[in-house]
Amino acid sequence: MRLVVLTGAGISAESGVPTFRDAGGLWEGHRVEDVATPEAFGRDPDTVHRFYDSRRHAVAQVEPNPAHDALARLEGALGDDLLVITQNVDDLHERAGSRRLLHMHGDLLTARCTACEARSPIAADLIERPRCPECGERMLRPDVVWFGELPYHLDEIDEALLACDAFAAIGTSGAVYPAAGFVMTAAEFGARTIELNLAASEITPLFEEVRHGPASLVVPAWVD
Numbered sequence: 001m002r003l004v005v006l007t008g009a010g011i012s013a014e015s016g017v018p019t020f021r022d023a024g025g026l027w028e029g030h031r032v033e034d035v036a037t038p039e040a041f042g043r044d045p046d047t048v049h050r051f052y053d054s055r056r057h058a059v060a061q062v063e064p065n066p067a068h069d070a071l072a073r074l075e076g077a078l079g080d081d082l083l084v085i086t087q088n089v090d091d092l093h094e095r096a097g098s099r100r101l102l103h104m105h106g107d108l109l110t111a112r113c114t115a116c117e118a119r120s121p122i123a124a125d126l127i128e129r130p131r132c133p134e135c136g137e138r139m140l141r142p143d144v145v146w147f148g149e150l151p152y153h154l155d156e157i158d159e160a161l162l163a164c165d166a167f168a169a170i171g172t173s174g175a176v177y178p179a180a181g182f183v184m185t186a187a188e189f190g191a192r193t194i195e196l197n198l199a200a201s202e203i204t205p206l207f208e209e210v211r212h213g214p215a216s217l218v219v220p221a222w223v224d
């Protein structure tokens, strides 16, 4: 049984990582869209660097929760028949042991050089303008996908959605595209669909089965 699982901020909420909704989408008087866009970075890179530097420090202080652990266990059972696609930029899936994992919106712990495009692990806060280890320029940005930018791995994702027998969404509001549209693609190609979320989301009506509750309870119950 080939299974695709899409995760969002809700799966990391019980680890202590705030969701976009928890913060009401506001961050220090900024709308998330105002700090997570290339335009915002062009206009005021310091504010954008502080936003991601502080989130990186916060993620380093927390641990994966039973929902992350359950998906890592599921990978043990399904192997290559499981693919986890996460919208999250934290590394909690990896720290729980997931390897069949795609970060479609990038990753908080990696920098991308806007001069030579090289990627490198982040060693110092980007607000300090560390040099790119490849070209030496001080032009690093967080390797995350901002609004208006093309998400990563879309070809691999499309292939998996067309071929899967089941599709599950965990802890996502379905507010951001193209991720919010994946359930429709999977269903169109015959996959069974299930939503595991604390409460109803913008895409709940698109799922055949719905289980509402905290991820740390509903995901292990669904997996085991």
Ligand SMILES: CC(C)NC(=O)[C@H](Cc1c[nH]c2ccccc12)NC(=O)[C@H](CCCC/N=C(/NCCC(=O)O)S[C@H]1O[C@H](COP(=O)(O)OP(=O)(O)OC[C@H]2O[C@@H](n3cnc4c(N)ncnc43)[C@H](O)[C@@H]2O)[C@@H](O)[C@H]1O)NC(=O)OCc1ccccc1
Pocket (backbone or CB within 6 Å): 007, 008, 009, 010, 011, 013, 014, 019, 020, 021, 022, 036, 087, 088, 089, 105, 106, 144, 145, 146, 147, 148, 149, 150, 151, 170, 171, 172, 173, 174, 175, 176, 177, 178, 179, 196, 197, 198, 199, 200, 201, 213, 214, 215, 216
């Ligand atoms: C606001 C929205 C309307 N805008 C978009 O969708 C835009 C524009 C757009 C494109 N197509 C459209 C079609 C229609 C309308 C708009 C668009 N999309 C883009 O710009 C995308 C790029 C978007 C990516 C932006 N970067 C992020 N993140 C990285 C950075 C960062 O993290 O700072 S998005 C970011 O916000 C989203 C937040 O959503 P969730 O993760 O779901 O979190 P949220 O807080 O909203 O909800 C949490 C849920 O969990 C639940 N929950 C809470 N606690 C728990 C709990 N304990 N247990 C279980 N569940 C829980 C809650 O009930 C809730 O339902 C995630 O995707 C997250 O990654 N790029 C693009 O379209 O490029 C061109 C293109 C064209 C063709 C084909 C491809 C591409």
